[in-house]
Amino acid sequence: NTAWAASITLSLLPADVQTQPVLTQEPSVSIASGESVTLKCVMSLAKFKDYCVDWYQPGSPLRYLLYYNSEVDKDKPSVIPDRFSASKDLASNACVLTIAGVQAEDHADYYCSVSYPIYYL
Secondary structure, three states, X not given: OEEEEEOOOXXXXXXXXXXXXXXXXXXXXXXXXXXXXXXXXXXXXOOXXXXXXXXXXXXXXXXXXXXXXXXXXXXXXXXXXXOEEEEEEHHXXXXXXXXXOOOHHHOOOEEEEEEOOHHHO
């Protein structure tokens, strides 16, 4: 088994937001190639449903994976494999990255960020 290291980061929020969200997640996940993995970032704010989520892989350059706000407001570049998907778990205030059928090249660090959707600005 290979240990997965998952990391988080925060993006800037609009000036009218009084409370900064805090994201937490497990530091690593053990998974074998071919299995599926779910990575969660849990957010501290009650209004989590109002935020959108971006997922990245660190590096130079930073690799943008996908954006998720809802099933009708999401984006994934065509170069990102279909095995990557995102969702929200509103019951636990979590943003979720799922990788179905992990490949060797997927073993990496993953970052999530939260921000308001563009129509809030």
